[in-house]
Amino acid sequence: MNTFDRDNLLQKSNSRSEVWNYFGFLPDETGKPIDDGKPVCRECLTRIQAKGGNTSNLIKHLWTHPTSYAEYTKNQNHAALTGAQSHTGNPATSKSQPTIDSLFEKSKKYEATSKEAAVLNRAVAEFICLDQIPIYTVDRFGFKQLVKKLNSKYELPSRNFFMNNEIPKLYTETRGTIKAELEGSGFYSCTTDLWTSRTMQSYMAVTAQFITIHWQMQSWCLGCAELNSDHTAESISEAFSEMLEEQWGLNLHDLHDCNWIPCFGHNLDLAVH
Structure with a gap:
């Protein structure tokens, strides 16, 4: 039976048992294994009966080769242990089971300066x-x-x-x-809004409108100032200029020329009273 060349033996296709690593089949004309139910032992080149992929005879024959059989048993036990650990969720092998270090890391708070x-x-x-x-x-x-x-x-x-x-x-x-956007726009316009609180304290809010270099309309509230005097043109102008020039460092000459549009509600209130 020692007429086969072990270098030409081919692995059984779709084999799941470790024992098939020690047996093979002769190749056909196209180089594919001839599965005739009698694989050849790679150790002694003996053909063993194994119809339908049955491995019982192969394992019995491999027992006659102590070194290969011991290697086969070791690999078989390792495969069984690995499979059992993956099903029971053993932390040593399961990727889905968190470790103690990962649990501590997950519960650890961010540093205040992070x-x-x-x-x-x-x-x-x-x-x-x-x-x-x-x-x-x-x-x-x-x-x-x-x-x-x-x-x-x-x-x-x-x-x-x-x-x-x-x-x-x-x-x-x-x-x-x-x-920075205001200084880069070149010109800007402003609107004001005056009101009196429940405690009879007067305030004025100033909002600036301008177009950026990317031709986007912007509108920002620059601030809210307390008015400690009557709503006269002089007091409003003083508070207005103080906010733009002193607080924001803006040039009033860049304020776009436009007609003064009074508040209709204020005018109506003045007319009624």
């Missing part, structure tokens, strides 16, 4: 400013629970942090951006 904390601090500050939410919202239980559900690693700072640090920083950065 990039992740800075991004979330800015997002909360923008939420407060854009939606005009009271700063004490960050100390409310419901808001804290919401933030914890969204990102448990984020430690929400107190309202004093947002009031004294993050919101002033956001204001300074936004102010710098607006001022």
Whole structure:
């Protein structure tokens, strides 16, 4: 039976058992294995009966080769152990089972000076400013629970942090951006809005409109000033000029020439009274 060349033996196609690594088939004219039910042992080149892919005779024959049989048993046990661990979720082999280190890392809070904390601090500050939410919202239980559900690693700072640090920083950065766009626009126009509070204190808000170099219309509220005198042209002009020149450093000569458009509501109120 030792007429076969073990170098020409081909592996059984779609074989799942480890034992087939020690047996093979002769090739046909096209180089494909001839599965005639009698594979050849790669050790002794003996043909073994194995119809229908049955491996019982192959394992019995491999037992006559102690070295190969021991290797086969070792590989078989390792494959069985690996399969059992993957089904039981053994932490040593299962990718879906979290490790102790990963659990600690997941529960670890962001450092106060970390990039992740800075991004979330800015997002909360923008939420407060854009939606005009009271700063004490960050100390409310419901808001804290919401933030914890969204990102448990984020430690929400107190309202004093947002009031004294993050919101002033956001204001300074936004102010710098607006001022740079105003200076680059060349010309701008302004509108004012005056009102009296319930405590009979007068205020004036100034809003600037301009077109950027990219031809985008912009409108920004530059500030709100308290008026400690009557709503006369002189007092309004003084407060208006102080906000544009002293607070924003803008040139009044760049203020676009336009006709003064009075407030219809104010005129009506003056006419009635």
